[in-house]
Amino acid sequence: MLNMSINSLSRRRFILQTLKSSGFCIASSGIAGTLTSCGGDDGTFEHGVASGDPLSDSVIIWTRVTPLKPEHTNSAVTVFWQVATDPEFNQVVVSGSAKTTAERDYTLKVDIGSLQPATQYYYRFLSGFRSSPVGFTKTLPEGEVTSTKLAVVSCSNYPAGYFHVYNAIAQRTDLDAVLHLGDYIYEYARGEYASENAAALNREVLPETEILSLADYRARYAQYRSDPDLQAAHHNQPFICVWDDHEITNDAWRNGAENHQENEGPYATRLQAALQAYAEWMPVRPPVDSDIAALARNFQFGNLVNLNMLDTRLVARDKQLQLSDYFDADGTFNAAAYGADIGDPERSLLGQDQRSWLQHQLTTPAKWQVLGQQVLMGTMELPAAVVTQQLSIAEFAELAQLAQLAQTNPEALSEAQRQLLAEKGPLLQLGNLPYNLDAWDGYPAERAALLASAQQIQGDLVVLAGDTHNAWANNLRLNDEAVGVEFATSSVSSPGLESFLGLTTPESVAQTESALTQLIPNLQYANLSDRGYLSLSFSPSEVRAEWIFVSNIQDTHYDLLAERNQSLTVAHGSKQISTS
Incomplete structure (x- = not known):
C-alpha cells in the first residue's frame, strides 16, 4: 500500500503507480488447446466477463472469480482462459492460466497478444469444473478502412433506474467498440442523489454508506457488475473506458473534490482506493512505466479514425471556479475579479504533459481525429439572469420577445407586459455566463490552445463528451472559424437538466430545448429529458x-x-x- 500525500509524489506518478500495482496478472499462455476441466472447484464467475482496450494485435480480457469455499478466501485461485475464433471453441488460438488472490479482489486481467487485426474472437475463463460466460471481442483494423462504428455511453447510476441502455448496446452486432466516458459508478450513500425509487426498484446501493475505503469501492463495483444488462454489454462488446469524477467522488480535481470532506480522511487515501478498485474491476490496459500515454490512450482504426482518450479529472485539473464566489454581500457580481480568474492562461484540465502527448498523437494521419473525454468542450454560455436563476430559460425567452415587440410595435403591449418589462427588462442587459464551470467553459484559455492546435492537423476534429446526463451537439469554432464538432451522449440512468429545471411535461421540455438552441449560437441540438447513448458511424466522406x-x-x-x-x-x- 502506498502511504503518502498527493504532494509527496507527483500526481501523475501517484496515479500510475496505483494503477500498475493493481488488478493485473501476467499470465502464462500456449498456442491452441482444449480444456475439458481444470480440476478442483475453486469459484464461480458471478460478475461475468469483459474485454477492453483493443488494439490491432491484442486485447484485454477480464473476469472475477467468487471463491466457493471459505478456505479459499485467503488463498490464490488458478484460472484458465481460452481465446478462439468460434463460439464453440473448436478453433482455440491461444490459451493459458493465471492466479488471482484477495489482494486484487479475485479479479483477473490478461493482455492477449499476437492476434490478427480486424478479427472477431471469443473468450472464456475456467475455474475447476466451472466455465465463465463466453465473451465476444474484436481487434482493431489496420491500413485502409472504410467504416468504423462506435457506441458512446456515460453516467450509469445504479439506484436511479434500470440499465436498459446497456441492454440496447448489448444487442448491437455491428459495433467496433463501446466508449465509456466515465461515471461508471457513483459514490453516494443510500437515500442520496437519484435514489428516490431505489427501494421500490430493489436497487439500493451497497454498501449503504458513501464509499471511501478500498473495500467500499470494491463492493460498489461488485454490485454494478452484477447487473445483467451491464454484464450483457460487456459480454458482447469490447469497451474503451476513461474515468470521470464519480469513480472517485463528485467534481474531483487534482488535489481534492467537492464531495470530499475533511472528516472523511485524506483525499490521497481515498483517491488511491478508488483508483485501485478501478484498475481491478475495469478492462483497461495497465500503464507502462511513467508515460502519460498510459493514462491518455490512443486507438487507431486504420487510416479512418484516430481515437485519443483523455483524462480531464485527476492528473492536472485545477480547482473549479464557483460563480457564487464572485457575488458581493449586496448581490453585485464582481465581473472584474471573475474575468481575471476565468481568463487565467495557466488554468488547466489536461496539463502540459498530456497536451504535448495529444499534439503528437494528432499528427497521426487519419480522416477523423476523435477525442474521447469527459466534459463539454463547446461554449455553453447562457444569459446571466438564467445562470444566476433570476429567470428561467422560458421566462428569459418570453421577456426577450416582449423587448423586441416594444421596439417594433409598442402599442401591441398590454399594461401587464409593460410593467413586466419595466421590472425585469434590465435583466436582459446582464450579458452571458457559462452555466457549468466544471466543463471546458471553466478553462477557456486551454480550450483555445487546443482548438488552435486542431486547426493545424490532418483530418477533421470530433470531440466526444459525457458528464451532463443530456445529449448535445456543438459546432466548435475559434475566432469565428470552424474547427470541428462535438457530440455529447446522454446518460444511462442519471437524471439530467429536466430534473434540475423541473421540466415535467413534453411541452416544457421541447420549449426549453428550442430556447437553448436559440440562445447558444453554436449549439445545434439538445435533448434534455431522455436516457440513451450515442451511435457514431464513420466513413471517409462523413460521420x-x-x-x-x-x-x-x-x-x-x-x-x-x-x-x-x-x-x-x-x-x-x-x-x-x-x-440540410
Whole structure:
C-alpha cells in the first residue's frame, strides 16, 4: 500500500503507480488447446466477463472469480482462459492460466497478444469444473478502412433506474467498440442523489454508506457488475473506458473534490482506493512505466479514425471556479475579479504533459481525429439572469420577445407586459455566463490552445463528451472559424437538466430545448429529458451521429424511443454539422 500525500509524489506518478500495482496478472499462455476441466472447484464467475482496450494485435480480457469455499478466501485461485475464433471453441488460438488472490479482489486481467487485426474472437475463463460466460471481442483494423462504428455511453447510476441502455448496446452486432466516458459508478450513500425509487426498484446501493475505503469501492463495483444488462454489454462488446469524477467522488480535481470532506480522511487515501478498485474491476490496459500515454490512450482504426482518450479529472485539473464566489454581500457580481480568474492562461484540465502527448498523437494521419473525454468542450454560455436563476430559460425567452415587440410595435403591449418589462427588462442587459464551470467553459484559455492546435492537423476534429446526463451537439469554432464538432451522449440512468429545471411535461421540455438552441449560437441540438447513448458511424466522406434513447428506466420492460431519436451528419472537410 502506498502511504503518502498527493504532494509527496507527483500526481501523475501517484496515479500510475496505483494503477500498475493493481488488478493485473501476467499470465502464462500456449498456442491452441482444449480444456475439458481444470480440476478442483475453486469459484464461480458471478460478475461475468469483459474485454477492453483493443488494439490491432491484442486485447484485454477480464473476469472475477467468487471463491466457493471459505478456505479459499485467503488463498490464490488458478484460472484458465481460452481465446478462439468460434463460439464453440473448436478453433482455440491461444490459451493459458493465471492466479488471482484477495489482494486484487479475485479479479483477473490478461493482455492477449499476437492476434490478427480486424478479427472477431471469443473468450472464456475456467475455474475447476466451472466455465465463465463466453465473451465476444474484436481487434482493431489496420491500413485502409472504410467504416468504423462506435457506441458512446456515460453516467450509469445504479439506484436511479434500470440499465436498459446497456441492454440496447448489448444487442448491437455491428459495433467496433463501446466508449465509456466515465461515471461508471457513483459514490453516494443510500437515500442520496437519484435514489428516490431505489427501494421500490430493489436497487439500493451497497454498501449503504458513501464509499471511501478500498473495500467500499470494491463492493460498489461488485454490485454494478452484477447487473445483467451491464454484464450483457460487456459480454458482447469490447469497451474503451476513461474515468470521470464519480469513480472517485463528485467534481474531483487534482488535489481534492467537492464531495470530499475533511472528516472523511485524506483525499490521497481515498483517491488511491478508488483508483485501485478501478484498475481491478475495469478492462483497461495497465500503464507502462511513467508515460502519460498510459493514462491518455490512443486507438487507431486504420487510416479512418484516430481515437485519443483523455483524462480531464485527476492528473492536472485545477480547482473549479464557483460563480457564487464572485457575488458581493449586496448581490453585485464582481465581473472584474471573475474575468481575471476565468481568463487565467495557466488554468488547466489536461496539463502540459498530456497536451504535448495529444499534439503528437494528432499528427497521426487519419480522416477523423476523435477525442474521447469527459466534459463539454463547446461554449455553453447562457444569459446571466438564467445562470444566476433570476429567470428561467422560458421566462428569459418570453421577456426577450416582449423587448423586441416594444421596439417594433409598442402599442401591441398590454399594461401587464409593460410593467413586466419595466421590472425585469434590465435583466436582459446582464450579458452571458457559462452555466457549468466544471466543463471546458471553466478553462477557456486551454480550450483555445487546443482548438488552435486542431486547426493545424490532418483530418477533421470530433470531440466526444459525457458528464451532463443530456445529449448535445456543438459546432466548435475559434475566432469565428470552424474547427470541428462535438457530440455529447446522454446518460444511462442519471437524471439530467429536466430534473434540475423541473421540466415535467413534453411541452416544457421541447420549449426549453428550442430556447437553448436559440440562445447558444453554436449549439445545434439538445435533448434534455431522455436516457440513451450515442451511435457514431464513420466513413471517409462523413460521420453520422445518432442519439438512441430508451422509453423508460423505471420499468423492467422498455422500448427504443424512436420518436426522440436524432441523427446529424458532418461531411468530411466541412468541420461543422450539416444543416440540410
